[in-house]
Amino acid sequence: MKKIFSFVFFFLIFFTISAQKSKGASNNSIPSESNFWSDYPNEELADFLISKMSDEELLAQIFMFGWAGEEPSALLNQWVLDRGLGSVKVFGWNTDNTEKVAKSISMLQQEAQSRHLQIPLFVATDQEGGWIRHVKGDTTETPGNMAIGASQYPIDAYYSAxxxxxxxxxxxxxxxxxxxVDLYTNRDSSVINVRSFGEDAEFVGQLGSAFVAGSIAAGVIPTAKHFPGHGDTSSDSHVKLPGVYIDWEQAEKRELVPYKYLIAQNIPAIMSGHLLYPRIEQDPVSLSRGWLHDILREKLGFKGLVITDDMMMTGAWGYAGSSSEAFKRAIEAGNDIILSSRTAELDERLWTMNLSNIRSNPNFREIVTTAARRxxxxxxxxxxxxxxxxLYPEIARLKEQIPDREGQKFFLSQACRSITLYKKGTFPLQNNGGKILIVGPSDIAQGVESPFFIEAKKRYEGADSYKINYDGLGPIGIDWNGNQLEYMAGNYDTIIFYVPNEEGAAIAKRLKNCGKRVIILxxxxxxxxxxxxxxxxxxLLGYSYSNFTYQALFAALAGEFEPKGTLPLN
Structure with a gap:
């Protein structure tokens, strides 16, 4: 009898120890008072933290909200303090004062650290370089992705990031x-445009991989976008749901190629696009489990975070019928972080409905828990x-860190490598060939000269200026400026014309029969x-309106260096 008792006793002890090991940190191996900063293996600590989270905390951990003013709203503070919001996003409308941005982030992180588990916030932004630069203020306006594509050097992508x-x-x-890493395949795209490295999928994958490596080396998590590709449509998902009408074979050989490169490199995050590929899946990518689970995770082997594009875009909530339904479907599809540019109200349906789903639907709870753990x-x-x-930026050091002094030198050299001589005539242009008229963008502020003209006058001192506000010209503005320049052209030998868009090109074409030397920048x-x-x-092609590009364009035109950039389009 004693032997049987001993055997049973031993078996119970063995079973208990084995169960504890199999459950890992969710049991008693980590003290209950532990938090995010406790010194335990990350996998075990993640299990422990998830086991200590309420339903509200699990759901809030997979939400990311932005704020509209210069400083976070009281509502956003409540989400962080009371519910344990997982992430925040810095959008372009609250970033002119970089010191205020840093102070706001510090305050939000302090609030997150005041909670019992002390889980810090992911703080995200869109700082692609070039055209898309959400954090403004003192940060650098760089030449951007297409300029990197034109330079043909992956090291330029690395150091830009x-x-x-x-x-x-x-x-x-x-x-x-x-x-x-969208491919610039649709020439009418006003959404992707020079945000793309170019058209060749393999090359975009290589440059994207270099960009990811540079970001990680600097200590910032990169997020590739817009999966599986936004480049073959002229529609904007902010306004409506774009359609990309290609089949699986074409997508695999083209759109998905950059992601294969990045996944092989273990990129930590990918953004799902509000895009419809109707020949592959019937739902938008961001709301499709077929795309995010079956293709991205199972077929392509992605292990990192999947983050939605802004759920306030019409391409998301418009398709789903409401923001609450869009959030639900985005969670079910397999997104780990649901991004909203607008901070939701505390009792909004996108919160109450999904919280109710956690409590009533075991499958939904498992999906949310898996996302929160990830x-x-x-x-x-x-x-x-x-x-x-x-977590708490050094405010006193911001002036020495931003703009980055080493970066300033790099971005000028990178801009020079990108300049492309698309058509060569009387080149370079010396400042001794008669009267010159320079046509360019109007002053950026009253009493402040445009950087374009500052660089122009350094090389062509005696030149005259004609300034155009290129935004929203319309047919009347195009015609009026065209008439003015046709009339003025007779007084000059050379006209240097800045073309940033179709409207600018339409005005420049009015000089077709002027009989003068016309140089297009x-x-x-x-x-x-x-x-x-x-x-x-x-x-000459420059690919951006950064000051570095203006310097490089006029330096090349004046013969200070030989432009060797290559147009990254077929």
């Missing part, structure tokens, strides 16, 4: 929604990895100057 990331990291921003584990790996952005997408300009003497 590195210096961009160093600036936002100093502010306490730890996640960047970049790189954009978020928490990502935070543990990042914040305990030794190279994380500070293209900014942003080169598409408007790639046809209809046989009359132009010289065409």
């Amino acid at each position: 590195y210096y961009i990331s160093r600036e936002i990291k100093a502010l306490g921003i730890n996640m960047n929604f970049a790189p954009t 978020v928490v584990l990502s935070k543990l790996n990042y914040f305990k990895g030794g190279n994380a952005a500070p 293209s900014a942003l997408a080169p598409i408007p100057v790639m046809s209809g300009f046989d009359f132009a003497d010289t065409i």
